[in-house]
Amino acid sequence: MLTELIAGVRFTLVTMVLLGGVYNVALWGIGRLVFHDQAEGSLIRRADGSVAGSALIAQRFTRDEYFHPRPSAADYNAASTSGSNYGPSNPDHLAAVRGRLDAIVAREGTTPDRVPSEMVTASGAGMDPHIPPAAAELEVARVARTRNVGVDRVRAIVAAHTEGPTWCFLGRSRINVLELNMALDAELGAGASR
Amino acid sequence: MTTEYFAVAFTILFTIATSVPLGRYMARVFTGQPTRLDPVLLPIERFVLRVTGADPADQDWKQYSRSLLLSNVVMWLATWTIVTLQQYLPLNPDGIANMEPTLAFNTISSFTTNTNLQHYSGETGLSYFSQMFVISFLQFVTAGTGMAAAAAVIRALGASRQARVGNFYVDMTRATVRILLPLAVLIGTILMWQGTPMTFEGAAKATTVEGEAQTIARGVTAGVVSIKQLGTNGGGYFGPNSTHPFENPTPLSNLAETWSITIIPMAMVVMLGIVIRRARVATVIFATMLAIYLPLVGVAIQQESAGNPAIAAMGVDQSTGSMEGKEVRFGAPLSALWAVTTTVTSNGSVNSMHDSMTPLGGLMPMVGMWLNNIFGGVGVGFINMLIFVIVAVFVAGMMIGRTPEFLGKKVEAREVKLASLAMLWHPLAILVGTAVACYVWATTADPGTALAWLKNPGPHGFSEMLYEFTSAAANNGSGFEGLGDNTPFWNIATGLVMLLSRYIPIIAPLALAASLGAKPAAPQSAGSLGADTATFGLTLWGVIIILGLLMFMPVAVLGPIAEYLAL
Numbered sequence: 095m096l097t098e099l100i101a102g103v104r105f106t107l108v109t110m111v112l113l114g115g116v117y118n119v120a121l122w123g124i125g126r127l128v129f130h131d132q133a134e135g136s137l138i139r140r141a142d143g144s145v146a147g148s149a150l151i152a153q154r155f156t157r158d159e160y161f162h163p164r165p166s167a168a169d170y171n172a173a174s175t176s177g178s179n180y181g182p183s184n185p186d187h188l189a190a191v192r193g194r195l196d197a198i199v200a201r202e203g204t205t206p207d208r209v210p211s212e213m214v215t216a217s218g219a220g221m222d223p224h225i226p227p228a229a230a231e232l233e234v235a236r237v238a239r240t241r242n243v244g245v246d247r248v249r250a251i252v253a254a255h256t257e258g259p260t261w262c263f264l265g266r267s268r269i270n271v272l273e274l275n276m277a278l279d280a281e282l283g284a285g286a287s288r
Numbered sequence: 289m290t291t292e293y294f295a296v297a298f299t300i301l302f303t304i305a306t307s308v309p310l311g312r313y314m315a316r317v318f319t320g321q322p323t324r325l326d327p328v329l330l331p332i333e334r335f336v337l338r339v340t341g342a343d344p345a346d347q348d349w350k351q352y353s354r355s356l357l358l359s360n361v362v363m364w365l366a367t368w369t370i371v372t373l374q375q376y377l378p379l380n381p382d383g384i385a386n387m388e389p390t391l392a393f394n395t396i397s398s399f400t401t402n403t404n405l406q407h408y409s410g411e412t413g414l415s416y417f418s419q420m421f422v423i424s425f426l427q428f429v430t431a432g433t434g435m436a437a438a439a440a441v442i443r444a445l446g447a448s449r450q451a452r453v454g455n456f457y458v459d460m461t462r463a464t465v466r467i468l469l470p471l472a473v474l475i476g477t478i479l480m481w482q483g484t485p486m487t488f489e490g491a492a493k494a495t496t497v498e499g500e501a502q503t504i505a506r507g508v509t510a511g512v513v514s515i516k517q518l519g520t521n522g523g524g525y526f527g528p529n530s531t532h533p534f535e536n537p538t539p540l541s542n543l544a545e546t547w548s549i550t551i552i553p554m555a556m557v558v559m560l561g562i563v564i565r566r567a568r569v570a571t572v573i574f575a576t577m578l579a580i581y582l583p584l585v586g587v588a589i590q591q592e593s594a595g596n597p598a599i600a601a602m603g604v605d606q607s608t609g610s611m612e613g614k615e616v617r618f619g620a621p622l623s624a625l626w627a628v629t630t631t632v633t634s635n636g637s638v639n640s641m642h643d644s645m646t647p648l649g650g651l652m653p654m655v656g657m658w659l660n661n662i663f664g665g666v667g668v669g670f671i672n673m674l675i676f677v678i679v680a681v682f683v684a685g686m687m688i689g690r691t692p693e694f695l696g697k698k699v700e701a702r703e704v705k706l707a708s709l710a711m712l713w714h715p716l717a718i719l720v721g722t723a724v725a726c727y728v729w730a731t732t733a734d735p736g737t738a739l740a741w742l743k744n745p746g747p748h749g750f751s752e753m754l755y756e757f758t759s760a761a762a763n764n765g766s767g768f769e770g771l772g773d774n775t776p777f778w779n780i781a782t783g784l785v786m787l788l789s790r791y792i793p794i795i796a797p798l799a800l801a802a803s804l805g806a807k808p809a810a811p812q813s814a815g816s817l818g819a820d821t822a823t824f825g826l827t828l829w830g831v832i833i834i835l836g837l838l839m840f841m842p843v844a845v846l847g848p849i850a851e852y853l854a855l
Contacts, residue, residue, distance in 0.1 A: 102363075104341055115420060117511060121473065121476045121511045180744065181851070183647070187612070211599060211611045268617055
């Protein structure tokens with residue numbers, strides 16, 4: 095029994111060092127050498143070196159000159175992420191959806207059938223960096239109007255930032271909201287005529 | 289949606305196709321034959337075994353079980369100590385506090401049993417040191433424990449008049465070092481390429497475009513995520529698991545992770561056919577599993593793509609399906625595929641929030657866990673299937689009036705008793721656990737505390753409690769996460785269920801297989817009951833559905849089906 099126990103302790107120690115330590119450090123090394131930006135969290139830096147966010151993490155956009163991300167149950171807090179965990183029949187959930195729908199219909203001056211369900215439902219982690227093309231199309235007119243530019247110019251920038259499915263079939267067409275909004279600022283001037 | 293359905297079909301077919309070569313490789317590893325990776329991996333295996341210093345001779349099933357249990361006890365104690373002291377240990381740039389003892393009991397029981405039920409949230413509950421030396425470590429060795437047990441069972445099935453089943457430490461080292469480790473490095477590298485972080489830096493501080501401060505948690509994510517998928521562990525680095533864009537950044541990473549969930553459980557069946565030299569038996573079992581897996585996937589996809597009728601009633605464009613709790617880059621069908629895949633195996637990672645699935649869509653993951661043997665957890669899923677095979681053989685034998693036998697061995701009272709013990713434990717733990725939870729919830733002195741358990745009212749609230757015990761008993765680890773589960777009741781109750789539900793269904797079948805292995809194999813005759821025919825596959829399918837599922841019918845009606853009818 096005692097020799098068995100000693101073997102258990104020694105096995106635990108050696109595998110803890112190998113599989114907890116060496117394995118992770120080796121992967122970290124590969125990341126540093128080959129995929130440096132991704133391994134650090136795909137951070138987007140401004141010209142002055144300050145961090146504007148991560149390309150993979152949603153951030154709050156409320157101003158009219160920007161496209162808006164999906165609703166977040168975590169309030170866009172990237173240090174404590176979560177979904178809403180509302181069941182489909184929960185009255186609180188349905189009231190929240192209704193509230194978002196009314197706000198969007200009023201803000202974009204549109205009808206409910208043009209609002210994609212992605213924009214009235216909370217994303218899984220509250221950090222979904224993408225919106226579907228239909229959501230961008232919904233907001234194009236408002237963004238163009240606020241920025242005093244033609245709808246077609248904004249549409250062209252949206253099109254340039256629309257990513258299709260990988261290998262034409264994996265996943266869905268989507269637009270990265272942070273990258274799109276930063277491109278708007280870069281090409282049309284930051285917060286033009288607010 | 290057509291391309292999305294194609295993506296689902298591609299994912300399943302690609303995984304099945306690649307399970308064949310991996311199964312061949314695993315069979316070579318566990319039977320001690322040379323492989324192409326030996327120059328790199330054999331020295332590591334020898335080093336680990338030399339340091340361990342255990343007697344490498346073959347053991348009988350009792351010695352094997354004792355080594356398995358003792359090593360797991362040592363791992364439990366060592367890792368419990370680390371998380372309760374993590375504040376004083378290095379690699380803690382975000383200043384995470386020590387874990388509270390009942391939460392630590394739950395967490396460590398959860399991770400040593402390959403369950404990975406999480407009542408904490410990774411980004412606020414664990415230091416980088418704990419993520420590496422507790423989480424990532426346990427995700428390797430518990431998967432290794434399951435694979436070792438399965439290898440011993442398979443070897444015993446292929447044996448004749450042989451009381452010894454193999455050596456635990458040799459099997460365990462081979463499983464972790466020569467199978468899991470190379471796959472984990474491969475998948476981890478793919479994940480980093482796609483955007484999963486792997487850094488020792490603390491959280492990033494950003495100033496958003498609109499000028500807000502945003503703190504972005506990151507860390508040694510890629511290492512944990514790859515092994516969590518391959519080892520059917522499922523314990524996420526961040527709270528929302530592979531729904532979080534850092535854990536699963538792109539459709540390609542999603543393919544790699546979905547593949548990782550089932551590849552080893554599928555390869556285990558292939559390995560069975562090779563080791564017992566009866567490819568047809570393995571084919572029948574594989575096909576029976578697919579004949580349950582595919583309908584579950586089909587129903588889940590149909591339900592999630594159809595959307596939530598209550599939201600449709602508001603006039604919203606729901607053409608892309610029910611999107612609450614789901615991510616745009618995956619969409620409804622790939623999320624539904626994942627939900628079923630992660631629950632039929634004992635993985636439990638998620639790429640969407642199961643609590644927010646439509647009623648019948650959310651029933652499919654529960655069905656997967658009630659069965660818990662469709663591919664199943666690495667190693668243990670195959671073992672659970674073996675239990676149903678023995679019962680099916682017994683039932684078929686009774687029906688046609690022949691002596692039940694499997695692989696030429698007589699199945700007698702001892703085997704059927706052991707199989708029944710392992711089979712009945714699962715519904716017992718789930719149904720009694722849920723009943724106790726309902727009682728505690730309904731009678732608690734302080735209604736404020738009890739109501740805080742449930743995020744959702746009505747039948748969905750019942751489903752949250754049912755799902756939690758189902759997940760604990762299936763060693764799955766996913767959750768209807770609306771349940772406020774970090775309370776002493778849930779921490780201790782599910783902790784105990786996880787421990788018993790791990791070791792009873794490993795040790796009883798090990799005894800069963802050893803008992804079969806010790807018997808002489810009778811030659812096949814015209815009167816033998818063949819386990820390699822379509823008829824047997826159909827019988828097995830029926831036994832799994834009737835015995836494995838029917839006793840859950842009442843709770844299914846009380847929870848998901850009642851909600852479906854009311855919506």
